[in-house]
Amino acid sequence: MFSIKYLAHDIVKVLCFLLGLPMFLYQRPKILFENKKAQKHIRGGAILIANHLGFFDPIYMMIAIWYRRHHFICLKKFFEGKSRPFFKAFLCLPIDKNNVSFGSFREIVEHIKQGELVSMFPEGAVNDGSGETATFKSGVTLMAFQGKVPIVPMYIKKKEHWYERLTMVIGEPIDDFSNPEAKMNFGLIDKITEKLQNKESELEALVKGEKNK
Numbered sequence: 001m002f003s004i005k006y007l008a009h010d011i012v013k014v015l016c017f018l019l020g021l022p023m024f025l026y027q028r029p030k031i032l033f034e035n036k037k038a039q040k041h042i043r044g045g046a047i048l049i050a051n052h053l054g055f056f057d058p059i060y061m062m063i064a065i066w067y068r069r070h071h072f073i074c075l076k077k078f079f080e081g082k083s084r085p086f087f088k089a090f091l092c093l094p095i096d097k098n099n100v101s102f103g104s105f106r107e108i109v110e111h112i113k114q115g116e117l118v119s120m121f122p123e124g125a126v127n128d129g130s131g132e133t134a135t136f137k138s139g140v141t142l143m144a145f146q147g148k149v150p151i152v153p154m155y156i157k158k159k160e161h162w163y164e165r166l167t168m169v170i171g172e173p174i175d176d177f178s179n180p181e182a183k184m185n186f187g188l189i190d191k192i193t194e195k196l197q198n199k200e201s202e203l204e205a206l207v208k209g210e211k212n213k
Contacts, residue, residue: 052121112147150175155203
């Protein structure tokens with residue numbers, strides 16, 4: 001939906017897609033879904049997560065969920081210097097992963113409470129190149145609990161050859177947070193974070209199964 005508030009973002013987004021059209025045609029993105037529930041458009045506040053393979057992952061997430069504006073969580077250092085206007089135009093939310101302040105956390109939660117989509121990489125850093133998904137940080141689960149919103153898992157397949165298509169799979173939203181009777185505690189947060197990690201492995205297996213068909 002058009003909004004003056006996001007005019008700069010929408011203009012930059014369109015320009016980036018136009019400039020990146022050759023790469024888009026080359027990658028020939030293929031989007032898979034875990035099931036019918038995963039095919040439904042994401043409505044209202046939500047957190048989108050994915051494994052982190054490289055610099056272009058945020059663009060891949062925007063391609064997969066093209067119908068929503070993404071508020072990406074990114075490292076605070078990107079907001080320093082000449083790159084600040086670019087990341088700000090893309091609605092990025094700065095965070096210092098070595099010293100996460102209550103203010104930064106609260107700002108992110110406020111965005112999802114207002115019905116916006118916040119996208120992030122729970123591994124906390126770009127994959128080391130092995131292709132194996134690193135252990136998820138529990139902050140994503142804590143944010144979902146505070147905002148009472150679902151987490152939508154997504155998996156980006158690592159390309160083994162340059163001529164392979166870009167393949168992504170979107171999973172069924174995990175909504176263990178909207179139940180008012182659910183009491184937040186460290187044990188439950190760790191349990192759900194582990195559930196998210198396992199879901200990522202399931203989506204990876206789904207991609208590999210599709211390849212072997």
